[in-house]
Amino acid sequence: MASGRMLEELFELAPDTYDVTLFGAEPRGNYNRIMLSPVLAGDKTYEEIVTHDADWYRDNGVDCRFGEAIVKIDRKKKQVISTSGATDYDKLVIATGSASFFIPVAGNDLPGVIGFRDLDDVEAMLAAAKKPNGRAVIIGGGLLGLEAAAALNEQGMSVTVLHLMGHLMERQLDPAAGYLLQKELERRGIRVICNAHTNAIVGTDRVEAVLLEDQSTHPADIVVMAAGIRPETRLGIDAGLHTERGIVVSDGMQTSDPDILALGECVEHDGVVYGLVAPLYDMAKVLARTLTDEVAAFKAPEVSTKLKVTGVDLFSVGDFGEEYEEIVFRDPAQGVYKRITLHEDRIVGLVMYGDTRDSSWFFDKLKTHEDISEIRGTLIFGSAGQGIDPLAAVAAMSDNSEICGCNGVCKGTIVTAINGGATDLGAIRAVTKASASCGSCTGLVEQVLSSTLGDDFILPAASGICACTDLSHADIRRVIKSRSLKTIPALMQEAGWKTSCGCHVCRPALNYYMIAEWPLEYADDLQSRFVNERNHANIQKDGTYSVVPRMWGGMTTPTELRAIADAAEKYKVPTIHVTGGQRIDLLGVQRQDLPEMWADLNAAGMVSGHAYSKGLRTVKTCVGTDHCRFGTQDSTGLGIQLEKMLWGSWTPHKVKLAVSGCPRNCAEATCKDLGVICVDSGYEVSVAGAAGMELKQTEALAKVETEAEVLDLAAAFIQLYREHAAYLDRPYKWVAKVGLDWVIERVVDDLENRAALCERFEISQSVYRADPWAKQATPEFQANKWAALADLTLEAAE
Amino acid sequence: MSNWIDIAALNDIPLRGARVVKSRVGCVAVFRTAEDKVFAIDDKCPHEKGPLSEGIVHGTAVTCPLHNWVIDLETGMARGADEGRVNTYEIKVEDGRILLDGARLLARSAA
Ligand code: SRM
Ligand SMILES: Cc1cc2nc3c(=O)[nH]c(=O)nc-3n(C[C@H](O)[C@H](O)[C@H](O)COP(=O)(O)OP(=O)(O)OC[C@H]3O[C@@H](n4cnc5c(N)ncnc54)[C@H](O)[C@@H]3O)c2cc1C
Ligand code: SF4
Ligand code: FES
Numbered sequence: 006m007a008s009g010r011m012l013e014e015l016f017e018l019a020p021d022t023y024d025v026t027l028f029g030a031e032p033r034g035n036y037n038r039i040m041l042s043p044v045l046a047g048d049k050t051y052e053e054i055v056t057h058d059a060d061w062y063r064d065n066g067v068d069c070r071f072g073e074a075i076v077k078i079d080r081k082k083k084q085v086i087s088t089s090g091a092t093d094y095d096k097l098v099i100a101t102g103s104a105s106f107f108i109p110v111a112g113n114d115l116p117g118v119i120g121f122r123d124l125d126d127v128e129a130m131l132a133a134a135k136k137p138n139g140r141a142v143i144i145g146g147g148l149l150g151l152e153a154a155a156a157l158n159e160q161g162m163s164v165t166v167l168h169l170m171g172h173l174m175e176r177q178l179d180p181a182a183g184y185l186l187q188k189e190l191e192r193r194g195i196r197v198i199c200n201a202h203t204n205a206i207v208g209t210d211r212v213e214a215v216l217l218e219d220q221s222t223h224p225a226d227i228v229v230m231a232a233g234i235r236p237e238t239r240l241g242i243d244a245g246l247h248t249e250r251g252i253v254v255s256d257g258m259q260t261s262d263p264d265i266l267a268l269g270e271c272v273e274h275d276g277v278v279y280g281l282v283a284p285l286y287d288m289a290k291v292l293a294r295t296l297t298d299e300v301a302a303f304k305a306p307e308v309s310t311k312l313k314v315t316g317v318d319l320f321s322v323g324d325f326g327e328e329y330e331e332i333v334f335r336d337p338a339q340g341v342y343k344r345i346t347l348h349e350d351r352i353v354g355l356v357m358y359g360d361t362r363d364s365s366w367f368f369d370k371l372k373t374h375e376d377i378s379e380i381r382g383t384l385i386f387g388s389a390g391q392g393i394d395p396l397a398a399v400a401a402m403s404d405n406s407e408i409c410g411c412n413g414v415c416k417g418t419i420v421t422a423i424n425g426g427a428t429d430l431g432a433i434r435a436v437t438k439a440s441a442s443c444g445s446c447t448g449l450v451e452q453v454l455s456s457t458l459g460d461d462f463i464l465p466a467a468s469g470i471c472a473c474t475d476l477s478h479a480d481i482r483r484v485i486k487s488r489s490l491k492t493i494p495a496l497m498q499e500a501g502w503k504t505s506c507g508c509h510v511c512r513p514a515l516n517y518y519m520i521a522e523w524p525l526e527y528a529d530d531l532q533s534r535f536v537n538e539r540n541h542a543n544i545q546k547d548g549t550y551s552v553v554p555r556m557w558g559g560m561t562t563p564t565e566l567r568a569i570a571d572a573a574e575k576y577k578v579p580t581i582h583v584t585g586g587q588r589i590d591l592l593g594v595q596r597q598d599l600p601e602m603w604a605d606l607n608a609a610g611m612v613s614g615h616a617y618s619k620g621l622r623t624v625k626t627c628v629g630t631d632h633c634r635f636g637t638q639d640s641t642g643l644g645i646q647l648e649k650m651l652w653g654s655w656t657p658h659k660v661k662l663a664v665s666g667c668p669r670n671c672a673e674a675t676c677k678d679l680g681v682i683c684v685d686s687g688y689e690v691s692v693a694g695a696a697g698m699e700l701k702q703t704e705a706l707a708k709v710e711t712e713a714e715v716l717d718l719a720a721a722f723i724q725l726y727r728e729h730a731a732y733l734d735r736p737y738k739w740v741a742k743v744g745l746d747w748v749i750e751r752v753v754d755d756l757e758n759r760a761a762l763c764e765r766f767e768i769s770q771s772v773y774r775a776d777p778w779a780k781q782a783t784p785e786f787q788a789n790k791w792a793a794l795a796d797l798t799l800e801a802a803e
Numbered sequence: 804m805s806n807w808i809d810i811a812a813l814n815d816i817p818l819r820g821a822r823v824v825k826s827r828v829g830c831v832a833v834f835r836t837a838e839d840k841v842f843a844i845d846d847k848c849p850h851e852k853g854p855l856s857e858g859i860v861h862g863t864a865v866t867c868p869l870h871n872w873v874i875d876l877e878t879g880m881a882r883g884a885d886e887g888r889v890n891t892y893e894i895k896v897e898d899g900r901i902l903l904d905g906a907r908l909l910a911r912s913a914a
Contacts, residue, residue, distance in 0.1 A: 171818060175838075175839065176839075179837065179838055180837060250898075331862070504861070504862060505837065505862060506819065506837045506861055506862060507861055508859075508861045508862075508866070509858070509859040509861060509866035509871065509873075512859060512861065513859070531817065531820075532817055532818065532819040532820045532859070532860065533819075533859065534859075535859070535868065536857040536858070536868035539857070540857070544854075544857065544868055544869070546851070546869065547852075548852070548853065548854045596854075789815065793822070793823050793824060793825045793830075794810060794811045794815060794816065794822035794823060794824050794833055795808075795810035795811055795824045795825070795903075796824070796825045797808065797810075797824060797825060797826040797827070797905060797908050797909060798825050798826060798827050
């Protein structure tokens with residue numbers, strides 16, 4: 006493409022200065038390569054995208070050698086060698102573009118594995134699409150891959166996109182916009198698999214399937230390689246031109262040989278290689294001037310990206326990652342997401358999804374480095390939003406404009422309710438249901454109240470769980486459930502998060518809510534966890550850790566004690582303490598020793614005690630009937646059973662239990678989250694106690710006759726707590742909010758509900774009843790997590 | 804003069820996470836943000852030396868695991884009301900590899 010544009014510039018400046026010979030490896034002249042996507046989709050024909058036809062070349066006296074590739078440059082003789090021989094030059098221009106990058110896996114050369122670069126590729130894909138029920142696998146979820154995916158889907162193929170990274174188009178989009186894009190493509194029937202590591206392409210005579218690292222197989226009649234492009238630099242390298250990632254050119258587009266110039270995707274200027282057309286056009290201008298001995302210099306432009314898929318509006322430019330500061334706008338109902346990043350009151354980056362109408366207005370401000378401090382408050386609303394205050398905007402909305410997308414409530418309905426006496430948020434929710442579902446329109450409803458009631462209504466301050474959202478914990482849990490949101494980015498988008506990826510307050514809470522709601526589907530996000538839960542040990546003030554192995558029900562054996570003693574000596578543990586939770590704490594362990602120490606303890610049959618988790622900590626017991634003269638039941642045995650059932654589970658805050666063998670209560674069961682007191686006639690189960698910052702006695706939940714019932718009550722109570730409590734509320738705080746009667750109704754009285762709670766707990770435990778130490782003590786974790794990334798202390802000094 | 808050292812692949816660091824590089828002047832925490840930007844700063848919180856590499860990464864900041872100071876990865880400055888600063892080091896990604904400027908890290912004396 007660059008050659009055509011450059012010749013236009015040259016012929017305009019100085020029509021007769023050069024005799025031009027044009028070599029092209031493709032058997033055709035210049036066409037608009039970026040329009041290959043519409044050709045593939047059937048929206049355009051090849052003829053419509055030709056930019057320079059035979060007449061044009063003839064009129065300008067260009068000697069065309071299409072289908073004739075250059076194989077060598079002889080700089081000494083100033084000749085290029087092509088298949089038909091040598092041709093002399095005074096000046097040589099290289100514009101060889103790029104080639105599709107074929108990922109290096111077995112089978113990447115099978116027939117049916119196609120790049121996406123030229124007309125031949127498009128024709129090969131269209132041929133495959135003619136076959137009924139054809140299946141296409143696209144490797145790469147970037148710009149090219151997605152255009153191919155959408156087009157082939159249009160052509161009736163069943164399409165799967167395999168993308169290596171966590172979200173689509175990760176170079177242009179942030180996770181939120183990537184999520185929206187994925188949702189739209191899936192709505193069209195395209196399958197999208199992220200974090201997909203391709204292991205091999207398989208087939209005997211031609212491609213049959215793609216095999217991923219997770220051993221899943223994806224049948225394919227064609228595989229489109231859209232995993233990137235590589236600058237076509239071979240001619241430059243062979244000729245000894247200075248070449249890095251691309252052929253290096255000066256500001257005037259000259260290579261290291263002044264008689265050889267280069268432009269387009271094959272060049273590198275100032276360390277940058279371009280993959281979009283806009284910069285190539287600037288290069289063409291400069292190069293034509295250099296050829297006519299004018300002085301001109303190429304300046305790195307800002308390049309923006311748009312995806313050419315009908316019905317998908319997407320725009321991205323600049324440094325949206327470097328969020329010095331950011332303004333985020335989300336309209337979950339419309340699927341709109343906009344994010345502006347700012348540095349010193351100037352726009353440095355922009356991502357828009359769903360509504361790109363103002364992209365040029367923003368882009369212009371970015372390119373001209375305009376100071377936006379004056380309009381900062383309304384900047385995100387774009388050109389139309391300038392000069393309008395939000396209240397006036399709400400006042401100007403028509404009665405038919407929708408305010409609450411979840412319940413389809415229009416402004417008129419709300420105004421009628423207000424005039425009928427519903428003068429606060431609670432009343433509006435009760436009468437109209439507006440903002441009663443996901444709550445993300447709460448602010449708007451309040452603005453309607455304010456604009457209707459004037460001074461009689463005072464806008465309340467936001468009450469979100471952190472600065473990233475106005476939603477409460479309960480709101481968030483409701484949105485996750487009602488909209489089946491299964492990832493953190495999905496939730497942040499649908500619930501209108503004000504930051505791009507949350508903060509240290511909301512992320513751990515969201516991660517917990519996802520685990521609790523989707524135990525089988527959600528992949529725990531270690532990076533959203535506080536250090537203790539990520540490293541499965543308690544961090545100490547000096548950066549060392551404490552290690553507490555589990556001692557079931559406070560019981561231990563000589564073997565366990567010996568293993569603990571051995572570990573303490575081997576890893577030079579400075580402090581050993583007997584905890585208040587009936588087990589042993591090894592304090593002051595070096596981070597890098599953790600996995601090995603765990604492996605040693607595992608070998609002796611011990612597992613993590615989760616002394617660090619918002620999850621089950623300990624089940625304290627007393628010695629009970631086995632030894633004590635007052636013991637009424639096997640308190641120790643019951644405690645061990647409870648601990649074996651509950652361990653590993655994640656909960657909103659920590660959970661501690663105790664079982665005492667008689668009302669003397671030596672295990673202190675009446676100040677735990679759940680306590681059991683054994684009596685002659687059975688078991689008294691009580692809940693919602695605490696002995697930490699607050700001291701609170703438990704309250705009776707139920708009295709039962711068998712151990713099995715105790716176990717069921719415990720599982721059901723903890724599951725109810727898991728499903729309803731706000732993150733970081735201990736059970737006693739949560740019970741105070743919902744009321745003990747509400748809990749008893751669900752856990753004790755309604756047997757069907759109790760069984761359902763137990764079942765859901767078991768489903769979750771099928772994943773989480775496992776030792777995290779054993780998992781993280783493996784060689785894989787050793788290399789990827791525990792070892793230093795690099796050790797420069799061994800590197801020679803300068 | 805910078806001295807670019809290839810230390811690892813970008814994918815060796817989890818998204819929104821950090822890993823540590825040992826050096827003669829102490830540990831350097833290398834962060835990777837949600838958008839694949841990398842940053843290198845001393846692994847020592849200006850408050851009470853908490854290991855920043857173990858904090859939660861959000862946007863271009865990290866929250867210290869010990870007492871929740873929020874440190875800006877770009878400038879090394881504490882954000883909000885807290886005051887303090889850690890050293891930052893030049894770092895970049897090329898072709899999926901992380902290059903760290905060793906100029907100050909390989910200095911003969913641990914100044
Ligand atoms: C090790 C231990 C003290 C000891 O040596 O005995 C301990 C140590 C810590 N406790 Fe505790 N608590 C320990 C038993 C207790 C007990 C007694 C008990 O469990 O019977 C209580 C009161 C009972 C209760 O929880 O209601 C207790 C109430 C707390 C609290 C207050 C909780 C509350 O809701 O009010 C905290 C703070 C928190 O969790 O937010 C806390 C937090 C902590 C932390 C995790 C502080 C921290 O974040 O670093 C301490 C970790 C030290 C470490 O690195 O190991 N620890 N802590 C005990 C470990 C028990 C175990 O084997 O797992
Ligand atoms: C499907 C698709 C969609 C795209 N969409 C967009 C978009 O929306 N926006 C955007 O900005 N960019 C887009 N691009 C990128 C854009 O097309 C390229 O940036 C542009 O074509 C590069 O121009 P170029 O002249 O450097 O290379 P090319 O256009 O690739 O031209 C290079 C030519 O040199 C020939 N050649 C290579 N080696 C030799 C040799 N040894 N001898 C002779 N000839 C040789 C090649 O066959 C080719 O014809 C898209 C690309 C594709 C493939
Ligand atoms: S009582 Fe306070 S100081 Fe002692 S271990 Fe518990 S949290 Fe730490
Ligand atoms: S040491 Fe980092 S906040 Fe205290």
